[in-house]
Amino acid sequence: MTEQEIAGIIRRAADGDSEAFRVVVTQNQSFLYSVTYRFLGNVQDAEDAVQEVFVRLWKNLPQYRDEIKLTTWLYRIAVNLCLDVLKSSHHRQQRTQVDITDYAILRSDRSTDDDVQAQELHRLVQEAASELTPKQKAVFILRDLEGLPVEEVCNILSMPAGNVKSNLYCARQQMSEKLKKYYQSTDKIILQ
Amino acid sequence: MRCKEFQQQVYLYRELTPSEKKVLDKHLTMCDACSKLMDQISHMKSLMQQANLFKPEVKNPHPLTERIMRAITAQQKSNVLDDVIAYLHSYLVRSVVSLVSIVLVSFFVYEQQLTGIQTNEKASAQPISRGTRLDMKDFLDTYWKRREKRQAEPSNSRYAYYKSQKAEIKL
Numbered sequence: 142m143t144e145q146e147i148a149g150i151i152r153r154a155a156d157g158d159s160e161a162f163r164v165v166v167t168q169n170q171s172f173l174y175s176v177t178y179r180f181l182g183n184v185q186d187a188e189d190a191v192q193e194v195f196v197r198l199w200k201n202l203p204q205y206r207d208e209i210k211l212t213t214w215l216y217r218i219a220v221n222l223c224l225d226v227l228k229s230s231h232h233r234q235q236r237t238q239v240d241i242t243d244y245a246i247l248r249s250d251r252s253t254d255d256d257v258q259a260q261e262l263h264r265l266v267q268e269a270a271s272e273l274t275p276k277q278k279a280v281f282i283l284r285d286l287e288g289l290p291v292e293e294v295c296n297i298l299s300m301p302a303g304n305v306k307s308n309l310y311c312a313r314q315q316m317s318e319k320l321k322k323y324y325q326s327t328d329k330i331i332l333q
Numbered sequence: 334m335r336c337k338e339f340q341q342q343v344y345l346y347r348e349l350t351p352s353e354k355k356v357l358d359k360h361l362t363m364c365d366a367c368s369k370l371m372d373q374i375s376h377m378k379s380l381m382q383q384a385n386l387f388k389p390e391v392k393n394p395h396p397l398t399e400r401i402m403r404a405i406t407a408q409q410k411s412n413v414l415d416d417v418i419a420y421l422h423s424y425l426v427r428s429v430v431s432l433v434s435i436v437l438v439s440f441f442v443y444e445q446q447l448t449g450i451q452t453n454e455k456a457s458a459q460p461i462s463r464g465t466r467l468d469m470k471d472f473l474d475t476y477w478k479r480r481e482k483r484q485a486e487p488s489n490s491r492y493a494y495y496k497s498q499k500a501e502i503k504l
Protein backbone atom coordinates (compact mmCIF):
# COMPACT_ATOMS: atom_id res chain seq x y z
CA MET A 142 0.00 0.00 0.00
CA THR A 143 1.20 3.49 -0.83
CA GLU A 144 1.40 6.24 1.75
CA GLN A 145 -1.49 8.05 0.14
CA GLU A 146 -3.69 4.96 0.34
CA ILE A 147 -2.80 4.50 4.00
CA ALA A 148 -3.55 8.17 4.70
CA GLY A 149 -6.92 7.80 2.94
CA ILE A 150 -7.80 4.74 5.02
CA ILE A 151 -6.87 6.57 8.22
CA ARG A 152 -9.01 9.57 7.21
CA ARG A 153 -12.02 7.32 6.53
CA ALA A 154 -11.48 5.51 9.83
CA ALA A 155 -11.29 8.88 11.62
CA ASP A 156 -14.66 9.79 10.06
CA GLY A 157 -16.18 6.67 11.63
CA ASP A 158 -15.80 4.07 8.87
CA SER A 159 -15.43 0.82 10.80
CA GLU A 160 -14.37 -1.18 7.73
CA ALA A 161 -11.49 1.22 7.13
CA PHE A 162 -10.58 0.84 10.80
CA ARG A 163 -10.59 -2.94 10.34
CA VAL A 164 -7.87 -2.50 7.73
CA VAL A 165 -5.86 -0.41 10.21
CA VAL A 166 -6.27 -3.17 12.81
CA THR A 167 -5.17 -6.02 10.52
CA GLN A 168 -2.14 -4.05 9.32
CA ASN A 169 -0.89 -3.11 12.78
CA GLN A 170 -2.00 -5.75 15.25
CA SER A 171 1.00 -8.06 14.73
CA PHE A 172 3.72 -5.59 15.74
CA LEU A 173 1.56 -4.30 18.60
CA TYR A 174 1.16 -7.85 19.87
CA SER A 175 4.94 -8.31 19.72
CA VAL A 176 5.54 -5.19 21.84
CA THR A 177 2.84 -5.91 24.39
CA TYR A 178 3.94 -9.52 24.75
CA ARG A 179 7.53 -8.48 25.35
CA PHE A 180 6.34 -6.12 28.09
CA LEU A 181 3.71 -8.25 29.76
CA GLY A 182 4.95 -11.80 29.18
CA ASN A 183 1.71 -13.70 28.61
CA VAL A 184 -0.85 -14.16 25.83
CA GLN A 185 -3.98 -13.02 27.65
CA ASP A 186 -2.52 -9.75 28.90
CA ALA A 187 -0.94 -9.03 25.54
CA GLU A 188 -4.22 -9.58 23.64
CA ASP A 189 -6.14 -7.46 26.16
CA ALA A 190 -3.55 -4.72 25.79
CA VAL A 191 -3.75 -4.83 21.98
CA GLN A 192 -7.55 -4.54 22.16
CA GLU A 193 -7.31 -1.57 24.53
CA VAL A 194 -4.74 0.13 22.29
CA PHE A 195 -7.09 -0.02 19.31
CA VAL A 196 -10.07 1.15 21.37
CA ARG A 197 -8.05 4.17 22.50
CA LEU A 198 -6.94 4.75 18.92
CA TRP A 199 -10.56 4.69 17.77
CA LYS A 200 -11.56 7.24 20.41
CA ASN A 201 -8.71 9.61 19.56
CA LEU A 202 -8.41 9.08 15.80
CA PRO A 203 -10.32 12.30 14.97
CA GLN A 204 -7.42 14.19 16.61
CA TYR A 205 -4.78 12.38 14.50
CA ARG A 206 -2.49 14.62 12.47
CA ASP A 207 -0.07 13.63 9.72
CA GLU A 208 2.92 15.12 11.55
CA ILE A 209 3.65 11.83 13.33
CA LYS A 210 3.47 8.35 11.89
CA LEU A 211 0.56 6.16 12.91
CA THR A 212 2.98 3.41 14.01
CA THR A 213 4.76 5.87 16.33
CA TRP A 214 1.42 6.86 17.84
CA LEU A 215 0.42 3.21 18.28
CA TYR A 216 3.75 2.37 19.90
CA ARG A 217 3.28 5.30 22.28
CA ILE A 218 -0.20 4.19 23.33
CA ALA A 219 0.97 0.57 23.73
CA VAL A 220 4.04 1.46 25.82
CA ASN A 221 2.09 3.77 28.15
CA LEU A 222 -0.62 1.15 28.57
CA CYS A 223 1.89 -1.63 29.30
CA LEU A 224 3.76 0.50 31.83
CA ASP A 225 0.47 1.21 33.62
CA VAL A 226 -0.36 -2.50 33.66
CA LEU A 227 3.10 -3.36 35.01
CA LYS A 228 2.64 -0.84 37.81
CA SER A 229 -0.64 -2.40 38.92
CA SER A 230 -0.36 -4.71 41.88
CA HIS A 231 -2.70 -7.22 40.25
CA HIS A 232 -0.25 -7.80 37.43
CA ARG A 233 2.64 -8.17 39.84
CA GLN A 234 0.73 -10.94 41.63
CA GLN A 235 -0.31 -12.70 38.41
CA ARG A 236 3.11 -12.63 36.75
CA THR A 237 4.11 -16.09 35.57
CA GLN A 238 6.92 -17.54 33.54
CA VAL A 239 7.18 -16.57 29.92
CA ASP A 240 5.19 -18.94 27.69
CA ILE A 241 7.60 -19.88 24.94
CA THR A 242 5.06 -21.93 22.98
CA ASP A 243 3.39 -18.76 21.74
CA TYR A 244 6.40 -17.69 19.79
CA ALA A 245 7.03 -18.26 16.10
CA ILE A 246 10.46 -19.28 14.85
CA LEU A 247 11.55 -16.98 12.06
CA ARG A 248 14.34 -19.11 10.65
CA SER A 249 13.19 -22.46 9.36
CA ASP A 250 16.66 -23.90 8.69
CA ARG A 251 17.56 -24.32 12.37
CA SER A 252 18.06 -27.70 14.01
CA THR A 253 16.11 -28.78 17.07
CA ASP A 254 19.09 -28.36 19.41
CA ASP A 255 19.55 -24.80 18.22
CA ASP A 256 15.87 -24.16 18.83
CA VAL A 257 16.11 -25.45 22.38
CA GLN A 258 19.14 -23.26 23.05
CA ALA A 259 17.47 -20.23 21.48
CA GLN A 260 14.31 -20.86 23.48
CA GLU A 261 16.29 -21.06 26.71
CA LEU A 262 18.17 -17.90 25.77
CA HIS A 263 14.99 -16.06 25.01
CA ARG A 264 13.52 -17.08 28.35
CA LEU A 265 16.64 -15.72 30.08
CA VAL A 266 16.44 -12.44 28.17
CA GLN A 267 12.76 -12.00 29.09
CA GLU A 268 13.42 -12.77 32.75
CA ALA A 269 16.43 -10.46 32.89
CA ALA A 270 14.43 -7.67 31.18
CA SER A 271 11.67 -8.02 33.77
CA GLU A 272 14.13 -6.81 36.43
CA LEU A 273 14.84 -3.52 34.66
CA THR A 274 13.14 -0.29 35.70
CA PRO A 275 10.09 0.68 33.57
CA LYS A 276 11.98 3.29 31.53
CA GLN A 277 14.99 1.03 31.00
CA LYS A 278 12.71 -1.81 29.98
CA ALA A 279 10.81 0.39 27.52
CA VAL A 280 14.00 1.68 25.92
CA PHE A 281 15.56 -1.80 25.79
CA ILE A 282 12.50 -3.42 24.20
CA LEU A 283 12.00 -0.70 21.61
CA ARG A 284 15.68 -0.32 20.66
CA ASP A 285 17.23 -3.77 21.05
CA LEU A 286 14.28 -6.15 20.65
CA GLU A 287 12.04 -4.25 18.25
CA GLY A 288 15.04 -2.70 16.45
CA LEU A 289 13.68 0.86 16.24
CA PRO A 290 16.09 3.75 15.61
CA VAL A 291 16.96 6.03 18.53
CA GLU A 292 15.03 8.99 17.05
CA GLU A 293 11.83 6.99 16.89
CA VAL A 294 12.34 5.71 20.45
CA CYS A 295 12.67 9.38 21.53
CA ASN A 296 9.40 10.23 19.74
CA ILE A 297 7.54 7.26 21.19
CA LEU A 298 8.66 7.86 24.77
CA SER A 299 8.69 11.67 24.48
CA MET A 300 12.19 11.61 25.95
CA PRO A 301 15.26 13.57 24.90
CA ALA A 302 18.02 11.58 23.23
CA GLY A 303 20.29 11.95 26.28
CA ASN A 304 17.74 10.28 28.57
CA VAL A 305 17.12 7.49 26.08
CA LYS A 306 20.83 6.79 25.79
CA SER A 307 21.43 6.83 29.54
CA ASN A 308 18.55 4.39 30.11
CA LEU A 309 19.82 2.24 27.24
CA TYR A 310 23.32 2.23 28.76
CA CYS A 311 22.01 1.03 32.13
CA ALA A 312 19.74 -1.58 30.51
CA ARG A 313 22.51 -3.03 28.34
CA GLN A 314 24.97 -3.08 31.22
CA GLN A 315 22.53 -5.02 33.42
CA MET A 316 21.56 -7.39 30.61
CA SER A 317 25.23 -7.99 29.84
CA GLU A 318 25.94 -8.91 33.48
CA LYS A 319 23.00 -11.31 33.61
CA LEU A 320 23.76 -12.97 30.27
CA LYS A 321 27.49 -13.22 31.06
CA LYS A 322 26.64 -15.67 33.80
CA TYR A 323 24.71 -17.73 31.21
CA TYR A 324 27.31 -18.04 28.46
CA GLN A 325 30.21 -18.45 30.86
CA SER A 326 28.47 -21.27 32.74
CA THR A 327 27.22 -23.16 29.66
CA ASP A 328 30.41 -22.55 27.64
CA LYS A 329 28.44 -22.72 24.40
CA ILE A 330 29.61 -21.51 21.04
CA ILE A 331 27.64 -18.49 19.94
CA LEU A 332 25.85 -19.20 16.71
CA GLN A 333 26.38 -16.69 13.96
CA MET B 334 41.19 7.96 25.64
CA ARG B 335 41.18 6.50 29.14
CA CYS B 336 39.65 3.17 30.12
CA LYS B 337 36.97 4.90 32.24
CA GLU B 338 35.82 6.99 29.27
CA PHE B 339 35.84 3.89 27.08
CA GLN B 340 33.65 1.97 29.57
CA GLN B 341 31.20 4.88 29.70
CA GLN B 342 30.69 4.75 25.93
CA VAL B 343 31.19 1.13 24.92
CA TYR B 344 27.67 0.00 25.77
CA LEU B 345 26.33 2.63 23.36
CA TYR B 346 28.77 1.69 20.58
CA ARG B 347 26.01 1.21 18.02
CA GLU B 348 24.64 4.69 18.70
CA LEU B 349 28.00 6.48 18.29
CA THR B 350 29.01 8.54 15.29
CA PRO B 351 31.74 7.14 12.97
CA SER B 352 34.34 9.54 14.38
CA GLU B 353 33.50 8.52 17.97
CA LYS B 354 33.74 4.83 16.99
CA LYS B 355 37.19 5.46 15.54
CA VAL B 356 38.41 6.83 18.88
CA LEU B 357 37.11 3.77 20.73
CA ASP B 358 38.60 1.38 18.13
CA LYS B 359 41.96 3.07 18.51
CA HIS B 360 41.85 2.56 22.29
CA LEU B 361 41.05 -1.16 21.78
CA THR B 362 44.34 -1.65 19.96
CA MET B 363 46.19 -0.41 23.03
CA CYS B 364 44.23 -1.90 25.96
CA ASP B 365 43.70 -5.64 26.57
CA ALA B 366 41.21 -5.20 29.43
CA CYS B 367 38.95 -3.00 27.32
CA SER B 368 39.29 -5.47 24.41
CA LYS B 369 37.95 -8.25 26.67
CA LEU B 370 35.04 -6.02 27.69
CA MET B 371 34.31 -5.34 24.02
CA ASP B 372 34.33 -9.09 23.31
CA GLN B 373 31.83 -9.65 26.12
CA ILE B 374 29.56 -6.96 24.76
CA SER B 375 29.80 -8.41 21.24
CA HIS B 376 28.85 -11.83 22.63
CA MET B 377 25.89 -10.25 24.40
CA LYS B 378 24.83 -8.65 21.13
CA SER B 379 24.99 -12.05 19.37
CA LEU B 380 22.92 -13.63 22.14
CA MET B 381 20.33 -10.88 21.79
CA GLN B 382 20.15 -11.49 18.05
CA GLN B 383 19.64 -15.18 18.72
CA ALA B 384 16.98 -14.49 21.31
CA ASN B 385 15.29 -12.13 18.89
CA LEU B 386 14.74 -14.95 16.43
CA PHE B 387 11.72 -15.80 18.57
CA LYS B 388 9.32 -13.03 17.64
CA PRO B 389 5.97 -13.06 19.45
CA GLU B 390 3.16 -13.64 16.98
CA VAL B 391 -0.56 -14.03 17.41
CA LYS B 392 -1.53 -17.67 16.96
CA ASN B 393 -4.97 -16.79 15.57
CA PRO B 394 -5.05 -13.22 14.23
CA HIS B 395 -8.61 -13.38 12.87
CA PRO B 396 -10.38 -13.97 16.23
CA LEU B 397 -8.34 -11.17 17.80
CA THR B 398 -9.36 -8.82 14.97
CA GLU B 399 -13.04 -9.74 15.45
CA ARG B 400 -12.75 -9.20 19.18
CA ILE B 401 -11.25 -5.75 18.60
CA MET B 402 -14.01 -4.82 16.12
CA ARG B 403 -16.71 -5.91 18.61
CA ALA B 404 -15.13 -3.66 21.22
CA ILE B 405 -15.14 -0.79 18.69
CA THR B 406 -18.84 -1.37 17.92
CA ALA B 407 -19.66 -1.29 21.64
CA GLN B 408 -17.64 1.91 21.91
CA GLN B 409 -19.66 3.48 19.06
CA LYS B 410 -22.92 2.83 20.93
CA SER B 411 -21.66 4.28 24.19
CA ASN B 412 -20.37 7.33 22.28
CA VAL B 413 -23.94 8.38 21.38
CA LEU B 414 -24.97 8.42 25.04
CA ASP B 415 -21.78 10.28 25.95
CA ASP B 416 -22.62 12.89 23.32
CA VAL B 417 -26.10 13.43 24.77
CA ILE B 418 -24.73 13.76 28.32
CA ALA B 419 -22.00 16.11 27.12
CA TYR B 420 -24.63 18.25 25.38
CA LEU B 421 -26.69 18.44 28.56
CA HIS B 422 -23.60 19.40 30.49
CA SER B 423 -22.73 22.14 28.04
CA TYR B 424 -22.56 25.73 29.30
CA LEU B 425 -25.41 26.92 27.06
CA VAL B 426 -27.86 24.27 28.22
CA ARG B 427 -26.99 24.83 31.86
CA SER B 428 -27.44 28.59 31.47
CA VAL B 429 -30.85 28.18 29.80
CA VAL B 430 -32.05 25.73 32.47
CA SER B 431 -30.86 28.07 35.25
CA LEU B 432 -32.65 31.02 33.67
CA VAL B 433 -35.90 29.10 33.24
CA SER B 434 -35.69 27.92 36.88
CA ILE B 435 -35.22 31.49 38.14
CA VAL B 436 -38.18 32.70 36.08
CA LEU B 437 -40.42 29.90 37.38
CA VAL B 438 -39.43 30.48 41.02
CA SER B 439 -39.98 34.23 40.66
CA PHE B 440 -43.38 33.63 39.11
CA PHE B 441 -44.32 31.25 41.92
CA VAL B 442 -43.27 33.68 44.65
CA TYR B 443 -45.09 36.55 42.94
CA GLU B 444 -48.26 34.48 42.66
CA GLN B 445 -48.04 33.44 46.32
CA GLN B 446 -47.72 37.03 47.43
CA LEU B 447 -50.61 38.05 45.22
CA THR B 448 -52.80 35.25 46.64
CA GLY B 449 -51.83 36.22 50.19
CA ILE B 450 -52.95 39.86 49.72
CA GLN B 451 -56.27 38.75 48.24
CA THR B 452 -56.80 36.24 51.10
CA ASN B 453 -56.19 38.87 53.79
CA GLU B 454 -58.69 41.19 52.19
CA LYS B 455 -61.31 38.44 51.99
CA ALA B 456 -60.64 37.11 55.51
CA SER B 457 -61.51 40.39 57.15
CA ALA B 458 -65.00 40.16 55.65
CA GLN B 459 -65.65 36.41 55.71
CA PRO B 460 -64.89 33.48 58.04
CA ILE B 461 -62.03 31.18 57.25
CA SER B 462 -62.75 28.75 54.47
CA ARG B 463 -60.76 25.81 53.17
CA GLY B 464 -58.45 26.37 50.25
CA THR B 465 -57.13 29.71 51.51
CA ARG B 466 -53.74 30.42 52.99
CA LEU B 467 -53.18 28.79 56.44
CA ASP B 468 -53.34 31.30 59.38
CA MET B 469 -51.95 29.99 62.68
CA LYS B 470 -54.06 32.31 64.86
CA ASP B 471 -57.29 31.15 63.29
CA PHE B 472 -56.19 27.54 63.63
CA LEU B 473 -55.37 27.90 67.34
CA ASP B 474 -58.65 29.72 68.09
CA THR B 475 -60.58 26.87 66.51
CA TYR B 476 -58.53 24.30 68.51
CA TRP B 477 -59.17 25.95 71.88
CA LYS B 478 -62.90 26.25 71.20
CA ARG B 479 -63.12 22.54 70.39
CA ARG B 480 -61.16 21.58 73.52
CA GLU B 481 -63.41 23.58 75.79
CA LYS B 482 -66.41 21.89 74.18
CA ARG B 483 -64.88 18.44 74.77
CA GLN B 484 -64.12 19.15 78.41
CA ALA B 485 -67.69 20.29 79.04
CA GLU B 486 -69.12 17.00 77.71
CA PRO B 487 -68.54 13.74 79.71
CA SER B 488 -66.09 11.34 78.01
CA ASN B 489 -66.75 7.63 77.56
CA SER B 490 -63.08 6.64 77.18
CA ARG B 491 -61.35 4.27 79.57
CA TYR B 492 -58.50 6.74 79.94
CA ALA B 493 -60.84 9.44 81.15
CA TYR B 494 -62.36 6.96 83.66
CA TYR B 495 -58.97 5.98 85.16
CA LYS B 496 -57.92 9.56 85.23
CA SER B 497 -60.98 10.50 87.21
CA GLN B 498 -60.41 7.52 89.56
CA LYS B 499 -56.81 8.59 90.14
CA ALA B 500 -57.98 12.09 90.91
CA GLU B 501 -60.48 10.73 93.47
CA ILE B 502 -57.76 8.56 95.12
CA LYS B 503 -55.50 11.56 95.48
CA LEU B 504 -58.24 13.53 97.01
